[in-house]
Amino acid sequence: MSRVWNFSAGPAALPQAVLERAQRELLDWNGSGASVMEQSHRGKRFIAMAAQAEADLRGLLAIPETYAVLFLQGGATQHFAQIPMNLAGTGDSADYVVSGHWSAKAAGEAAPYVRVNVAASSAADDYLQLPPREQWQLDPRAAYVHYTPNETIHGVEFHDVPEVGEVPLVADMSSNILSGPLDVGRFGLIYAGAQKNIGPSGLVVMIVRRDLLQRATRPMARIFSYAAQAAADSMLNTPNTWGWYLAGLTFQWLKEQGGLERIAAANRAKAGLLYEAIDGSGGFYRNPVAPPSRSRMNVPFTLHDGALDAAFLQESEAAGLLALKGHKALGGMRASLYNAVPLEAVQALVAFMRDFAARHG
Numbered sequence: 001m002s003r004v005w006n007f008s009a010g011p012a013a014l015p016q017a018v019l020e021r022a023q024r025e026l027l028d029w030n031g032s033g034a035s036v037m038e039q040s041h042r043g044k045r046f047i048a049m050a051a052q053a054e055a056d057l058r059g060l061l062a063i064p065e066t067y068a069v070l071f072l073q074g075g076a077t078q079h080f081a082q083i084p085m086n087l088a089g090t091g092d093s094a095d096y097v098v099s100g101h102w103s104a105k106a107a108g109e110a111a112p113y114v115r116v117n118v119a120a121s122s123a124a125d126d127y128l129q130l131p132p133r134e135q136w137q138l139d140p141r142a143a144y145v146h147y148t149p150n151e152t153i154h155g156v157e158f159h160d161v162p163e164v165g166e167v168p169l170v171a172d173m174s175s176n177i178l179s180g181p182l183d184v185g186r187f188g189l190i191y192a193g194a195q196k197n198i199g200p201s202g203l204v205v206m207i208v209r210r211d212l213l214q215r216a217t218r219p220m221a222r223i224f225s226y227a228a229q230a231a232a233d234s235m236l237n238t239p240n241t242w243g244w245y246l247a248g249l250t251f252q253w254l255k256e257q258g259g260l261e262r263i264a265a266a267n268r269a270k271a272g273l274l275y276e277a278i279d280g281s282g283g284f285y286r287n288p289v290a291p292p293s294r295s296r297m298n299v300p301f302t303l304h305d306g307a308l309d310a311a312f313l314q315e316s317e318a319a320g321l322l323a324l325k326g327h328k329a330l331g332g333m334r335a336s337l338y339n340a341v342p343l344e345a346v347q348a349l350v351a352f353m354r355d356f357a358a359r360h361g
């Protein structure tokens with residue numbers, strides 16, 4: 001069996017070098033004679049590994065000391081609810097920018113815990129372009145502003161951090177964290193489900209300004225409290241030890257690649273190649289997103305004749321190109337080009353697309 005080129009939206013491709021290292025270390029991790037999954041999170045070895053993973057992430061993103069880094073569970077979806085529990089008091093409102101499926105979901109899940117103000121929405125444009133910043137109706141008294149820098153399904157991405165004044169900016173970076181350098185100081189809170197650019201599902205990485213941890217006023221179980229998790233080094237209960245370990249290996253791999261500037265350049269080259277092939281196909285393939293709003297991570301596209309979809313999927317899979325089927329909300333195809341997807345994968349995809357168009361055009 002050989003490995004395929006994997007364009008899955010998530011859980012997504014992991015760097016092959018990370019998987020190989022995990023495989024080598026599986027039965028005997030760190031000279032312990034047992035796997036990392038079989039050991040106490042309170043043991044010296046695990047605590048050292050966890051601290052190293054955090055240090056490597058801090059190095060990659062230049063995270064200031066005024067921010068806590070948390071390794072949590074529950075998926076990004078659980079934090080759609082936990083963020084308002086922790087950052088908003090009773091009666092507070094929060095601004096939500098709705099630019100696609102996931103930001104709409106974040107706003108909906110927050111509603112039991114905070115008065116949700118939809119400050120901007122591109123729903124009326126079918127999410128084909130980002131809501132222009134000058135049209136956002138922000139409330140200076142809002143507890144925070146929430147947005148989704150990259151919409152995994154609709155394939156739109158903010159290429160700059162929006163200016164929102166003094167109100168803390170909260171970002172769901174599940175599908176573009178670590179895809180390039182970031183000015184963490186512009187944010188109040190960043191969170192990401194791990195299963196795209198970091199590691200396996202079941203782990204959420206959060207970067208939160210420490211002063212915001214003091215905000216929670218409503219009664220809640222300690223397990224929901226970010227302040228309590230920060231005080232316990234994310235080990236209030238048993239963490240996802242395997243996920244944390246793999247995340248640490250991915251952070252080391254990113255460092256070995258030369259850091260996030262290099263990763264960003266590779267991501268630009270990959271996305272550029274695919275968009276060029278789509279736009280240059282004479283209408284055989286089409287990506288409907290306004291070019292300035294296009295995502296580097298998730299590229300949805302349709303074929304000019306939907307009757308060819310089944311053949312495209314069958315033949316692409318036979319050619320070793322996995323998981324190109326689009327999300328059911330949009331239909332068509334989607335190629336996800338996360339950090340672990342190499343340029344060769346995109347070259348193989350583009351060559352297949354040209355050949356398919358020549359045969360079916």
Ligand code: PMP
Nearest residue numbers: 075076077102152172174175193
């Ligand atoms: N936000 C974004 C941007 C996503 O892409 C996803 C998952 N695809 C989620 C949130 C939900 O993540 P989870 O399944 O970890 O709850």
